[in-house]
Amino acid sequence: NAGVTQTPKFQVLKTGQSMTLQCAQDMNHEYMSWYRQDPGMGLRLIHYSVGAGITDQGEVPNGYNVSRSTTEDFPLRLLSAAPSQTSVYFCASSYLRWSTDSYTNYGYTFGSGTRLTVV
Amino acid sequence: GESVGLHLPTLSVQEGDNSIINCAYSNSASDYFIWYKQESGKGPQFIIDIRSNMDKRQGQRVTVLLNKTVKHLSLQIAATQPGDSAVYFCAENIGVGFGNEKLTFGTGTRLTIIP
Numbered sequence: 001n002a003g004v005t006q007t008p009k010f011q012v013l014k015t016g017q018s019m020t021l022q023c024a025q026d027m028n029h030e031y032m033s034w035y036r037q038d039p040g041m042g043l044r045l046i047h048y049s050v051g052a053g054i055t056d057q058g059e060v061p062n063g064y065n066v067s068r069s070t071t072e073d074f075p076l077r078l079l080s081a082a083p084s085q086t087s088v089y090f091c092a093s094s095y096l097r098w099s100t101d102s103y104t105n106y107g108y109t110f111g112s113g114t115r116l117t118v119v
Numbered sequence: 120g121e122s123v124g125l126h127l128p129t130l131s132v133q134e135g136d137n138s139i140i141n142c143a144y145s146n147s148a149s150d151y152f153i154w155y156k157q158e159s160g161k162g163p164q165f166i167i168d169i170r171s172n173m174d175k176r177q178g179q180r181v182t183v184l185l186n187k188t189v190k191h192l193s194l195q196i197a198a199t200q201p202g203d204s205a206v207y208f209c210a211e212n213i214g215v216g217f218g219n220e221k222l223t224f225g226t227g228t229r230l231t232i233i234p
Binding site: 043107111 | 160168208224227
C-alpha cells in the first residue's frame with residue numbers, strides 16, 4: 001500500500017510551457033484533491049474530485065485543469081505555465097462517509113509534494 | 120494562536136514541556152476538524168481529528184479540544200520531543216452535501232522544541 005504517489009518531485013518550467021503533475025492513490029478513496037502551498041501560507045485548494053468523472057473547482061483554479069478518468073488517478077495540468085504558479089503542489093485523497101446529515105472526508109492522506117519552479 | 124485566517128507564526132517550547140497550539144475558525148457550519156504536522160520538505164501528516172459533536176479527543180501524546188461556542192480548536196502535545204518540531208496546521212471541513220466537501224487550512228504554526 002503506497003498511499004498517495006506524486007510525480008515528479010521537482011520540475012523547472014519555462015513560462016508558457018505545459019506539463020502534467022501526476023497523482024495516484026491505491027486506497028480506493030473516492031475523494032481526491034490538489035493543493036498548492038506558497039511560502040508562509042497554508043494549503044489552498046485548486047481542484048477536487050468526489051469520484052471518477054466528477055471534478056470541481058477549489059479556491060484557486062485559474063491556470064489549472066484536472067480530469068478523473070479512474071478512481072486511482074487525478075492528474076493536474078498546467079496548460080501555459082506562469083511564474084505565479086511557482087509553488088509546492090500536494091495531492092491528497094480521502095474517503096467519504098455519510099454521518100448524521102452530511103458527507104465528511106476521512107482518512108485524508110497527502111502525497112510528498114511536487115516542487116515546481118516557473119522561470 | 121493560529122486561525123483559519125490569522126496565525127501565530129512561531130512557538131518555542133523546552134523539550135519535555137507541554138505545548139499548546141491554537142486555532143480559531145470562522146465557519147460555524149464546520150463539522151470536522153483535523154490537525155496536521157508538516158516537516159520540512161514533506162507533505163502534511165495526519166495527527167488527530169475531531170468531529171463537531173465532540174469537545175475532546177485524545178491520541179498518543181496529543182489531545183485536541185474543540186470549543187464550538189467560541190469557535191476555537193487547540194492541539195496539546197505532551198512531553199514534547201525534538202521530533203515534534205514542525206509546522207502544525209488545523210483544517211476544517213464543511214460537509215454540506217455530497218460533492219461540496221472541502222478542507223480549508225489555516226496558515227500554520229511553526230513549533231520549535233528547544234533541547
